[in-house]
Structures are given as structure tokens and as C-alpha cells.
Amino acid sequence: MSAGSATAPRSLFFLLSLAAATGVLRVRGQSTGFVSIDCGLSEQSGYVDDVTKLPYSSDAAFTDAGSSHNVSAEHVKPSSTKRYLSVRSFPDNSMASRSCYTFPSIVPGSKCLLRATFMYGNYDGLNKLPVFDLYLDVNFWKTVNISKADSVHTAEVIAVIPSDTVQVCLVNIGLGTPFISGLDLRPLKNTLYPQVNSSQGLVLLDRRNFGASDIIVRHPDDPYDREWFPWSNLSKWRGISTKEKVRLRPEDEADVHFDAPSVVMQTAITPLNASEKIHFSWDAEPNNVYPTPRYTSVLYFSELERNVVRLFSVTINGMLLMSRYTPRYLFSYAFYGIEHSYSSRYDFTIQATATSSTLPPIINAAEFFSVISTAKFGTDPQDVIAINAIKTKYQVKKNWVSDPCAPKTFAWDGLNCSYPTSSSPRITSINMSFGGLSGDISSYFANFKAIQHLDLSYNKLTGSIPYALTQLPSLVELDLTGNQLSGSIPPELLKRKADGSLNLRYGNNPKLCDQDSSCQPTEKKNSTITIYIAALVVAAVVIGLLLLLLLLGVRKKKGLVKGRVKPEHVASDVQSHSKNSNRYGLLQLDNRWFTYLELEVITNNFQRVIGRGGFGIVYDGFLEDGTRVAVKLRSQSSGQGVEEFLTEARNLTKIHHKNLVSLIGYCKDGEYLALVYEHMSEGNLQDKLRGGNSNIGCLTWKQRLRITLESAQGLEYLHKACSPPFLHRDVKTSNILLDENLKAKVADFGLLKAFNNDDDTHVSTARVVGTYGYLAPEYASAMQLTKKSDVYSFGVVLLEVITGKPPILQSPEPTNIIEWAGQRLGQGNIEDVVDMFMHGDYDVNSVWKAADVALRCTAQVPTQRPTMTAVVAHLEECLDLEESRTTGDINSNLNSCSGGEFNPNYNNYGVDHPTDTSQSSRTVDMGHSFGGGVATGPATL
Numbered sequence: 001m002s003a004g005s006a007t008a009p010r011s012l013f014f015l016l017s018l019a020a021a022t023g024v025l026r027v028r029g030q031s032t033g034f035v036s037i038d039c040g041l042s043e044q045s046g047y048v049d050d051v052t053k054l055p056y057s058s059d060a061a062f063t064d065a066g067s068s069h070n071v072s073a074e075h076v077k078p079s080s081t082k083r084y085l086s087v088r089s090f091p092d093n094s095m096a097s098r099s100c101y102t103f104p105s106i107v108p109g110s111k112c113l114l115r116a117t118f119m120y121g122n123y124d125g126l127n128k129l130p131v132f133d134l135y136l137d138v139n140f141w142k143t144v145n146i147s148k149a150d151s152v153h154t155a156e157v158i159a160v161i162p163s164d165t166v167q168v169c170l171v172n173i174g175l176g177t178p179f180i181s182g183l184d185l186r187p188l189k190n191t192l193y194p195q196v197n198s199s200q201g202l203v204l205l206d207r208r209n210f211g212a213s214d215i216i217v218r219h220p221d222d223p224y225d226r227e228w229f230p231w232s233n234l235s236k237w238r239g240i241s242t243k244e245k246v247r248l249r250p251e252d253e254a255d256v257h258f259d260a261p262s263v264v265m266q267t268a269i270t271p272l273n274a275s276e277k278i279h280f281s282w283d284a285e286p287n288n289v290y291p292t293p294r295y296t297s298v299l300y301f302s303e304l305e306r307n308v309v310r311l312f313s314v315t316i317n318g319m320l321l322m323s324r325y326t327p328r329y330l331f332s333y334a335f336y337g338i339e340h341s342y343s344s345r346y347d348f349t350i351q352a353t354a355t356s357s358t359l360p361p362i363i364n365a366a367e368f369f370s371v372i373s374t375a376k377f378g379t380d381p382q383d384v385i386a387i388n389a390i391k392t393k394y395q396v397k398k399n400w401v402s403d404p405c406a407p408k409t410f411a412w413d414g415l416n417c418s419y420p421t422s423s424s425p426r427i428t429s430i431n432m433s434f435g436g437l438s439g440d441i442s443s444y445f446a447n448f449k450a451i452q453h454l455d456l457s458y459n460k461l462t463g464s465i466p467y468a469l470t471q472l473p474s475l476v477e478l479d480l481t482g483n484q485l486s487g488s489i490p491p492e493l494l495k496r497k498a499d500g501s502l503n504l505r506y507g508n509n510p511k512l513c514d515q516d517s518s519c520q521p522t523e524k525k526n527s528t529i530t531i532y533i534a535a536l537v538v539a540a541v542v543i544g545l546l547l548l549l550l551l552l553g554v555r556k557k558k559g560l561v562k563g564r565v566k567p568e569h570v571a572s573d574v575q576s577h578s579k580n581s582n583r584y585g586l587l588q589l590d591n592r593w594f595t596y597l598e599l600e601v602i603t604n605n606f607q608r609v610i611g612r613g614g615f616g617i618v619y620d621g622f623l624e625d626g627t628r629v630a631v632k633l634r635s636q637s638s639g640q641g642v643e644e645f646l647t648e649a650r651n652l653t654k655i656h657h658k659n660l661v662s663l664i665g666y667c668k669d670g671e672y673l674a675l676v677y678e679h680m681s682e683g684n685l686q687d688k689l690r691g692g693n694s695n696i697g698c699l700t701w702k703q704r705l706r707i708t709l710e711s712a713q714g715l716e717y718l719h720k721a722c723s724p725p726f727l728h729r730d731v732k733t734s735n736i737l738l739d740e741n742l743k744a745k746v747a748d749f750g751l752l753k754a755f756n757n758d759d760d761t762h763v764s765t766a767r768v769v770g771t772y773g774y775l776a777p778e779y780a781s782a783m784q785l786t787k788k789s790d791v792y793s794f795g796v797v798l799l800e801v802i803t804g805k806p807p808i809l810q811s812p813e814p815t816n817i818i819e820w821a822g823q824r825l826g827q828g829n830i831e832d833v834v835d836m837f838m839h840g841d842y843d844v845n846s847v848w849k850a851a852d853v854a855l856r857c858t859a860q861v862p863t864q865r866p867t868m869t870a871v872v873a874h875l876e877e878c879l880d881l882e883e884s885r886t887t888g889d890i891n892s893n894l895n896s897c898s899g900g901e902f903n904p905n906y907n908n909y910g911v912d913h914p915t916d917t918s919q920s921s922r923t924v925d926m927g928h929s930f931g932g933g934v935a936t937g938p939a940t941l
């Protein structure tokens with residue numbers, strides 16, 4: 001920007017001292033949904049920023065790439081803002097390498113402001129200023145051109161986030177190593193900045209507070225934490241200010257498009273010489289992607305002097321934008337809307353309308369943006385989930401980062417994609433030949449519904465060809481040559497080969513039989529079961545993985561002590577192992593101890609997956625006495641979750657309650673960590689309510705009440721009976737498991753937290769864990785955790801049980817269930833709220849009472865929520881009401897949900913992933929390939 005004839009620096013940088021001077025701002029409340037990260041800060045650390053009073057945390061949870069550095073000492077001044085003293089850099093010499101941060105838990109379709117900051121500070125000692133590109137998901141955002149070692153460069157974009165996560169990616173363009181100092185995400189009200197829609201975003205050029213002193217206005221004065229930079233020029237302009245609050249015009253309040261903070265609006269400028277104009281300008285900043293960038297601006301006006309009338313017009317490059325306008329006293333008005341026609345320079349003039357106005361013009365604030373397209377689609381989500389699972393399973397290195405297909409220039413090696421104009425790219429071919437892949441063929445290959453060519457030749461793949469591969473509608477070429485595959489080839493594939501619709505190659509697989517003759521007859525039977533299992537596993541996994549996308553980063557646990565305990569085969573040999581386990585605090589575990597080899601036997605070589613989570617995979621198994629168990633094995637490839645494992649193992653030994661899933665044993669064998677639980681044959685409550693199988697909606701109101709009552713009792717026990725009390729922190733319907741009698745037990749204690757304080761104080765946690773949609777507002781925003789946070793999540797569960805709806809409803813607009821149900825209930829409308837699968841078969845008073853309890857549990861203010869004890873009492877009353885209605889047919893509906901012998905409704909211990917900022921890698925598929933096992937195991941203790 002330049003004032004008058006002067007040319008101010010073109011790019012947006014402001015010296016540290018200026019940023020530090022903003023410390024004068026006052027403090028107000030916290031803001032919800034803000035993510036504030038200080039890149040390069042050591043793991044798990046955080047602090048509250050002096051200026052904005054916002055909590056900043058390390059970036060380690062949001063990315064697994066790059067390395068942390070401190071800026072060099074010569075750039076550290078006493079006044080330096082802490083955020084700029086460390087950076088994360090992404091050294092990778094290859095051109096066009098991408099490194100990304102992932103923000104989870106976005107409400108899809110919501111408007112957000114994202115701000116990245118950069119202060120080079122010679123962190124690498126090379127004194128070389130880099131230039132690199134910044135992308136928002138797959139769309140180009142800005143070229144960052146670091147022009148000064150000790151200046152803070154800022155990139156800010158306002159955009160609609162299409163999905164529930166958003167990535168910020170730094171791209172090496174061959175002009176130095178990308179680095180970053182800070183990242184802020186600020187949700188905006190959806191009516192703000194109407195220029196921003198799903199296909200275009202605004203990149204900030206400048207945001208000015210005219211007539212202000214040298215203070216940058218930010219949070220808490222600006223509830224959205226925008227940065228308003230002061231601009232006054234005493235040689236040209238006179239400042240005008242008021243102490244009175246400036247407000248929105250009443251007609252704008254309902255549907256506010258622009259909302260500058262009052263503090264910003266309370267100052268303005270006017271020309272020194274009353275017959276002069278206000279004049280300012282900027283030069284276009286073309287880049288490779290936008291050689292003729294499009295610009296738009298927002299001008300804010302409010303009269304600050306009493307009893308005066310101004311009348312003025314605004315022109316840009318001589319063209320009239322706004323004519324004969326009179327600002328209103330202490331009401332703000334924003335002028336916007338035009339995209340300026342392209343020019344290399346933009347000159348603004350604000351000029352009094354000479355004939356009728358004697359007072360000179362004023363302006364209070366302005367924002368200038370370039371317009372970027374955000375219309376590029378990311379790859380189809382199902383393809384993304386599958387390819388990431390495959391990447392993890394086979395530990396593919398290459399350039400497989402961020403989106404697989406988009407932008408086209410960054411498509412992953414070995415993939416070809418189709419790029420339809422109005423929908424997401426799809427993966428059409430995968431070439432992983434000579435890739436050193438081992439283990440079995442991932443069932444995720446069956447998820448690429450648009451794939452035509454799949455080449456897995458010349459690897460070390462074992463196991464049989466998944467039946468699911470026959471279900472790919474577009475597949476025309478499948479090359480499995482040169483592996484160690486065994487078993488028979490699915491006849492459907494052979495049939496397609498025979499009729500010429502599939503080019504199938506499988507030579508050089510000595511153990512593979514292409515005729516049924518050489519294979520066991522049992523294989524046939526197995527394969528039909530496999531179909532069933534595969535289809536279900538795929539379905540379960542897809543659901544699980546969609547939730548996984550909510551995830552944050554993995555932190556590599558440094559300093560992890562590598563246990564080198566040799567696997568032993570004797571279960572009774574606990575003592576000798578306890579020594580080795582001692583440092584983990586496992587000595588006190590009085591449950592059974594399993595070796596890894598035993599687990600192999602119990603799970604029949606980890607054959608049947610019944611759940612997946614951030615911790616790892618849950619397998620079905622049988623103890624030697626026939627007791628069915630669920631084995632949760634830590635994913636070894638990720639190096640994550642040791643702490644969570646130990647937390648859960650330790651806590652589980654302390655808590656025993658009929659409504660909490662109990663631990664049968666554990667395994668800590670070398671690097672293998674596993675927990676063995678009782679098996680809950682009827683799966684989880686979420687699937688019962690809205691899982692994609694025939695069970696959906698089969699629960700009666702009475703059963704629903706029993707289940708919630710029992711879960712509430714489990715939680716009450718955690719909150720009250722234990723010393724110190726525990727907080728579950730991840731209460732949700734998928735963590736409520738059901739046994740064959742539909743008795744409910746709360747599961748997944750990986751996030752359990754001991755809580756030493758009284759009810760009305762709170763624990764401040766370093767990071768928010770839990771699941772999107774269930775997080776109490778004070779916890780999500782201020783990381784303040786109390787028992788009432790669990791109560792809130794339980795309220796959401798109760799609403800799900802009543803309505804059959806998910807915590808976040810997607811259509812017509814993303815809405816949370818509390819708001820949705822609250823509104824309808826507020827109008828006395830219960831029929832619209834109650835799950836239609838209950839077919840009106842319930843006591844209305846009982847449902848009303850339960851709904852009332854749910855709304856009280858989800859009160860915004862924690863102190864207004866009941867305790868779990870009160871919730872239990874209320875639910876007992878609800879159940880009484882319902883039971884008095886149904887006396888006489890007490891057992892008529894019991895077990896209407898139970899499946900038969902083979903229950904497809906999988907148990908899932910932590911199936912979907914909590915929003916845990918400590919984990920980001922989509923570790924979903926482990927690729928074990930073990931030798932044969934038998935279906936017997938050691939004796940139970």
C-alpha cells in the first residue's frame with residue numbers, strides 16, 4: 001500500500017517491535033474453535049500469548065514432517081514475540097515436495113480464516129532467504145517471498161472449508177527451504193465476507209485501521225482475531241476519534257456481512273486541508289498462478305463527530321465506486337462488492353462532493369484482498385482413505401504426501417487419476433510393481449471404485465487374492481506376477497479373464513492354484529465367508545476411517561524405551577517379565593499376561609479384524625477355554641500410543657464395574673503392546689442406532705433407556721467411586737458396547753484421566769482429546785476439563801439415543817444435534833425429534849423427561865449441567881415411566897437386536913478415532929504376515 005505519492009513496503013511485514021507493542025490490548029473471553037499453534041515449539045508445550053490471551057501450543061500434533069529450529073540469537077530481542085522464536089522447516093531438496101499441516105474437527109462447509117506467519121531469523125545459519133508456495137488443501141494460496149530475515153511475513157486467507165479437515169501445505173519451488181513460524185485457524189460466522197463461497201476465497205493484502213496509534217488490534221478486541229494494522233500519516237491526515245462505541249446499523253445486525261470491531265471504527269482520518277482528498281494506492285502483485293490477480297476491497301465508514309454532515313464519493317482508478325454517501329453517527333457501514341477490473345496499480349480517492357458538502361471526507365478502516373479460486377476438488381474421499389491405508393500398510397516412502405491426485409502436478413508417483421470438471425478426481429491406476437511390498441494384499445484395493453489398472457507385480461506379497469478384488473467395476477488390468485501368493489484365484493476373476501474383460505496376470509506365484517483341483521474344498525466355503533467378512537470389514541473400516549480423518553498429528557515418542565523382552569511361550573512365567581516391565585509401571589497389573597505368540601494363537605494369526613482405532617487394530621479371538629475375547633494390538637508401525645496404552649492398562653486394573661468393559665489381560669512383549677478384553681458380542685450402540693446394517697433402529701425405547709442408564713452408571717462409577725476420580729474424556733455412542741443381553745458397558749479408556757480436584761475446579765490439559773461433536777464447549781475452546789465435560793458428551797449420547805441422529809447433522813446445513821433438538825423441543829414438538837424407528841412405541845412423558853435430561857446435560861455452562869448421579873436418578877425415573885406403560889409384555893421386545901451365531905455387528909473397541917492431537921498418521925492397516933497357527937491356546941488364569 002502507499003499513501004499519497006509515497007510507496008510503503010508492498011508485502012505485508014511488520015517488525016517484531018511493532019507486534020510486541022500490541023501488548024496493551026485488554027483481555028476478554030476465549031473464543032471457540034480457535035486453533036493457535038507455534039511452529040517448532042517443543043512437543044506438548046504451550047503457553048498463553050501475552051497479546052491475544054489465546055493459548056498457543058506446539059505444532060507437533062498437526063504434522064509429522066519437518067524439524068524444529070530456534071531462530072539465531074542475533075534475531076532474538078527482548079521485545080520479540082515468542083511465536084517467532086522457533087520455526088519448523090521442511091528440508092527436502094526435491095522440487096515440488098509438499099509438507100502439510102492438518103487441522104481436524106472443522107464443521108464442513110464453514111467459513112474460516114487461516115493465518116500463517118513466517119519469521120526467518122536465520123534459523124538455519126545459512127542467511128539465505130527462501131521463496132516458497134503455500135497451498136490451502138489443493139488450491140494455491142500464496143507465494144511466500146521472505147524479503148528480510150527479521151520481519152514477520154503473514155499469509156492470511158478466508159475460505160470455505162469443504163470437509164472436516166483442512167490442510168495447509170508448504171511447497172518447495174526450488175528457491176530455498178520452506179519453513180513456518182505460526183499457524184492460526186479462526187472460524188468465522190458464515191454470513192461474514194459474502195465474497196467468499198465454496199469456489200472462491202480471499203487472500204489478505206492489507207487490513208487497516210485508519211487514524212489509530214501504533215497498536216495492532218487483534219483478539220480479544222476483534223472476536224475473530226483479525227489483525228488490524230494502524231495507518232495514520234500526520235503529514236497528510238488528521239485523526240478523528242471518539243470514546244463512544246460504534247455499532248452495526250440495526251438493519252445489518254441480522255445478516256451481518258462485515259463487522260469491524262468498535263475499537264477500529266472509533267478512529268478515522270480526514271485530510272488536513274479540508275479541500276483535499278484522501279488518497280491511497282497499491283500495486284498488483286502477480287504470481288505464477290495468478291498473472292493478473294483479481295482484487296476486492298471493503299471500506300468501513302462511520303461518522304465520529306456529532307452534528308456534522310459529510311457527503312463524499314469514492315473512486316478507484318478514476319471510476320466511481322460509491323457516490324454521495326453520508327456516514328451515520330456511531331453506526332458502521334461497510335462498502336464492498338466489486339471486484340476491481342485488472343490494473344497494475346490501484347488508486348483510491350475519497351473526495352467530498354464539492355457542491356453540497358463543506359466537510360472533508362473520512363474513512364475508518366479498510367481491507368484489501370486478492371481473490372483466489374478454491375474450486376479445485378480434492379481426491380474422492382473413499383480413494384483417499386484407501387490409498388492412505390495402503391501407504392501405511394506397505395510403508396510407502398516416495399512423495400506420498402497430502403492429496404493423492406490434486407493438484408495434478410503433485411499427483412503421487414505411481415498413480416494416475418481422472419479429473420472430472422465438476423467433481424473430485426478419482427484414482428484410475430496404481431502401479432506399485434517392484435515396490436518391495438510384503439504381507440498380504442490389502443483389502444483396501446477393493447475400495448478404488450474407479451480403478452482400471454492395478455499393478456502389484458514383482459513384490460513379496462503373500463496370502464490369497466482377496467475376493468473383494470472381483471468387485472471392482474472398472475478394473476481392466478490386474479497384474480500380480482512375481483509374488484508369493486497362495487490359495488485359489490477367485491473364479492470371478494478367471495471368468496473375466498476368459499471372456500476378455502480383464503487382463504489378469506498372475507504368473508510366477510508358485511503357491512497359487514488357478515484350478516480348483518489343486519486346492520482344498522474347504523477353501524470354497526471359506527471364500528464365501530471371506531466375502532461376507534471382507535464386505536463388512538470394508539464397511540466398518542470406511543466408517544472408521546472417515547472418522548479417522550478427524551485426526552491430528554502423530555508425535556513420535558522420543559526417548560521411548562525399547563523393551564527387548566524375548567517372546568516367551570509360557571504364560572505362567574510372569575515374574576521374570578515383570579522385572580522388564582517394571583519401568584512401565586506394569587508390575588501392579590494383576591491381570592493375565594500374554595506373550596505375543598499366545599496372541600497369535602488366540603487370534604488365529606490376527607485373522608479377523610473387529611475394530612480399528614488410533615491405538616491400533618482390534619482382533620477377534622478365543623481363549624483356550626472358548627471364551628471369546630477382543631485383542632487390541634498397538635500399531636507398531638506408528639510408534640504411537642505407548643503412553644495411551646499404559647494409561648489404559650494401568651487404569652483398567654483399578655476399575656471394575658459391571659458397566660465398564662473389563663480387561664482380561666495384556667501383552668507387553670518386546671515392541672508389542674496389546675490389551676485383551678472381554679468380547680461384547682452385540683457391538684456398539686452407534687451401530688445399533690444408525691449402523692449400516694439390518695440392526696438399525698431395532699432398539700425399543702425401553703432398551704435404549706436401559707442402555708443409557710447402564711452407561712450412566714458406569715460413568716458415575718468413574719466419577720465417584722474411584723479415588724482419584726477418573727474422567728473418561730471420550731464418551732460417545734461408539735464407545736458404549738453391548739453384550740449378548742444388550743447390557744451396556746463403557747469402553748475405550750485410552751484417554752481416561754485421573755482427576756484430583758473438586759468438582760468446580762478444572763484440569764487444564766495441554767491438548768484437546770475426544771471426539772468432534774461430543775466435546776464440551778469449555779473443553780474444546782479453553783481446554784478446561786471437569787466431570788461436567790463427560791456429562792456434556794453423555795448428553796449428546798442421550799440425544800442420539802432419542803433421535804437416532806448423529807451428533808452433527810449434515811443437511812441441510814451442518815448443525816449440531818443439541819441445537820437441532822433444542823429448537824424443536826422448545827416448540828413443544830417431540831414427534832419430530834424422536835427416532836422414527838421407534839414407531840411411536842414409547843411413553844411420551846418418559847421421552848420428554850429423557851430429552852429434558854439430555855438438554856440439561858448439554859447446557860453451555862458446565863455448572864448448569866447435572867452430575868452423573870443425578871442423571872442416573874432421572875433415567876431411572878424415565879425407565880419407570882416406560883415400564884409402567886409396558887407391564888404385561890415385559891420381555892416381548894428383549895433381544896430383538898441380537899444377531900444369530902455369527903453376528904455381523906462387530907465389536908469395536910475404539911473403532912473411530914478420537915480427535916487426539918497427538919496422532920495424525922492414518923495408521924489403519926498393519927500388514928502382518930505370520931506363519932500358520934492353530935486354534936488352541938494357553939489356559940486361562
Ligand SMILES: *[C@@H]1O[C@H](CO)[C@@H](O)[C@H](O)[C@H]1NC(C)=O
Pocket residue numbers: 002003004005006007008233234235236
Ligand atoms: C505520508 O504522506 C506524505 C505526503 O504524501 C508522504 O511523503 C509520506 O511518505 C507518507 N508517509 C507514510 C508513512 O506513508
Ligand SMILES: *[C@@H]1O[C@H](CO)[C@@H](O)[C@H](O)[C@H]1NC(C)=O
Pocket residue numbers: 042068069070086
Ligand atoms: C529452542 O530453545 C528452547 C529454549 O529456549 C529449547 O528448549 C529448545 O530445545 C530449542 N529447540 C531447538 C530445536 O533447538
Ligand SMILES: *[C@@H]1O[C@H](CO)[C@@H](O)[C@H](O)[C@H]1NC(C)=O
Pocket residue numbers: 131143145146147175
Ligand atoms: C522476491 O522478492 C524480491 C524483492 O523483494 C524480488 O526481487 C524477487 O524477484 C521475488 N522472488 C520471487 C520468486 O517472486
Ligand SMILES: *[C@@H]1O[C@H](CO)[C@@H](O)[C@H](O)[C@H]1NC(C)=O
Pocket residue numbers: 195196197198199200
Ligand atoms: C462464488 O462467487 C463468485 C463471484 O460472485 C461466483 O461467480 C461463483 O459462481 C460463486 N460460486 C458458488 C459455488 O456459489
Ligand SMILES: *[C@@H]1O[C@H](CO)[C@@H](O)[C@H](O)[C@H]1NC(C)=O
Pocket residue numbers: 273274275276
Ligand atoms: C488547501 O488546498 C488548496 C487546493 O489544493 C490550496 O489552494 C490551499 O492553499 C490549501 N490550504 C492550506 C491551508 O494548505
